[in-house]
Amino acid sequence: MNLILIALLLALLIPIYEAWQDDDIWQKMLAFASIATKTSILTLVISVLRDDWMIGVVGVIILSVGNAGLMLLAHLLRRMNYIGNEGTYD
């Protein structure tokens, strides 16, 4: 079980490196989505490992709500990009 956790942590380092290196904001958003999902999966794995329902519920809520927040953020950034590129006033 510890081996799974170490593998998950190593997988988590990949999008963190990506978010650090890449200059494109959409690549950063992709890395953010990846990290948000991976951390909540990690929370769920730990909850199973410890047999702790409290952490498990938190992991489920973060996993389900995180996507909504990501969509909201992406929409805000997309509109900004549109205004910036087209030069039109909304």
Place this chain on the structure above:
Amino acid sequence: MTENYVYVIIALLPLTASMLVFQTNPYHALVIRGILGAVSALVYAVLGAADVALTEALVGTLLSVALYVVAVRSSLVMRLGVHQDSTAGAEDVCFKEFKDELRAILGKRHLRLELVPYPDAQALHQALMTKEVHATCMGRPKHDKHSSGVGVAEKQPYQIAIRVKHLHDILQSELFSPATSLTYADVSEAIKTDLGTQDLGRAHL
């Protein structure tokens, strides 16, 4: 709480925090703030503070990042009032060149350029005086070009009035466009004597 993986997870927190601190672009920094929120929610959950983790995920990552994007988007912007026909006409290569150069200069400071079209020169001037826009870009009138001021209109097709002093200084030192040869009408002093200029505008009316 003696598992070894806990230390590895906690080590992610200063890693992402230093990524956030050394980021200069505000939009990128907000996305990294979201990453930091996700990692810290994980850390709180692993350390047994489920309520803190939930609050961090819902408020710190979701709500505050969304609100900050709105705030940064509406504050880090230079609003340039332009004549309506100069934005509509695609034939204006000169204006597009100038726009691209201005956008490049502002982009270095993470500012956006937003063009606000106005129907005529009077509305443009009024918008500058009432602080609706930060700067106005006035093309020389077409009928002037036909009658007498052909040379001037060809040499300096656009006249820019900037209200913000700091912005004016930046543009004056960095905006080199010999082809378009822009002129600057600094109206930052006019704001101080706002009453006088408003009277002037009324006299013009």
